[in-house]
Amino acid sequence: MGDQRSFVKHVIKKGIIGIVVGIFLVGLARALDFPPVFQVMFFTYAMLGTAVFILLDAPSLQPMGGMKALVALLGFYVVLSGVYIGGASFWPQYDPEDEKGKIEKLLKAKRAATEQGKAEELLTRTKALAEKADAIMQRLQSVGGVAMASVPVGADSKRPSGTLPAATGDLVALGKEQWELQECYNCHKLSGQGGKKRGPEMDNIGSLMQPEELRQKILDPRSWMAEGFEKEYDKKKMPDKYKELMEDKEIDALVAYLSTLKNPSVNTPKPIKKK
Structure with missing residues (x-):
């Protein structure tokens, strides 16, 4: 009886400490x-540790042998396995898709901000280029208007193919x-600035x-x-797009600038010459 009372005291004492x-x-x-x-897992681990310390003070079992000992051993492992398997089934299981969803949720705001920033930057650059293109077109039209005014009335105002207007200062500036x-x-590298490899x-x-x-080029x-x-020529490094992107006046201006x-x-x- 004394051993049982002492064990109960140890259970209460260590149980309180574990809690x-x-x-x-x-x-x-x-x-x-x-x-x-x-948080629940940490509390459970504390309780499991408490149970282990309580078992260390438990009174010794009476010796068993034969079939009785084998049944007791198997029963112990069945109970222990059931506790571990049953307990593990209550914990949240690792799901890669779930983890990917969590990561996506964390990065969504940053990615959105980054994409929005890039979009705003592209819009700003597009607007600036559009304004610059409008200014160039206005200046080209003014230069073209002066050239047209010098053509006699009734004359063919369309210049012959392959000829270019005089490389006036305004036209060269527009070409630049x-x-x-x-x-x-x-x-292309020019005046020590720009690319050179292609x-x-x-x-x-x-x-x-x-x-x-x-x-023509x-x-x-x-x-x-x-x-x-030769390698760059074979790989078609220079894009074949300027006949669609540029108007005749813009090409004339660029040619006038390059000619200087x-x-x-x-x-x-x-x-x-290849063609």
Whole structure:
């Protein structure tokens, strides 16, 4: 009887300690913003630990042997397995799709903000380019109007194919703006700035090609090839899109600007006619 009373006291004492430890773990988990399911798990682990310590003080069982011992051992493992399997079934199971959904939810706001920022930036750039294009068109129209005014009444106002208007200062300036607007600098280097890998340097192109040849190259990139750029020519690095993107006046302006580039100190590759 004395051993039983002592064991009951140990159960009560260690049970109280286990509950206190479990409450402490739950409070700590809550303070650290752990989900409720983890708080329950921590409390359960504290109770399991308490049960183990209580069993250490339990009175020894009477020795068993034979079939009785085998049945008791199997029964113990069945109960223990049932507790573990049953307990595990109550815990939330790992689901990859569920975890992906949680991650998606966390990143959705950031991704939306990023996409929105990119969209706003693209809209701003598009608006700026549109305004710049409108300004260029207005200036081109003013230059074209002056040229048209000089044509005698009754004369054919349409200039012959292959000829270009005089490279006036305004037209050259507009051509330089076309160089920037069409982003020619992405492939061609000029005055030490811009790209160089996909296209030749252009500083002396005006000395190597006539205006009508420059116009032909812009409208048909396959018509001419820069010496030493055979691979780029074969890979069609220069896009065949400017005849759709640019109007005749814009092409005239760009040709007028390129015709003024006559810097012999720069080794601009020799143009080779292909068509």
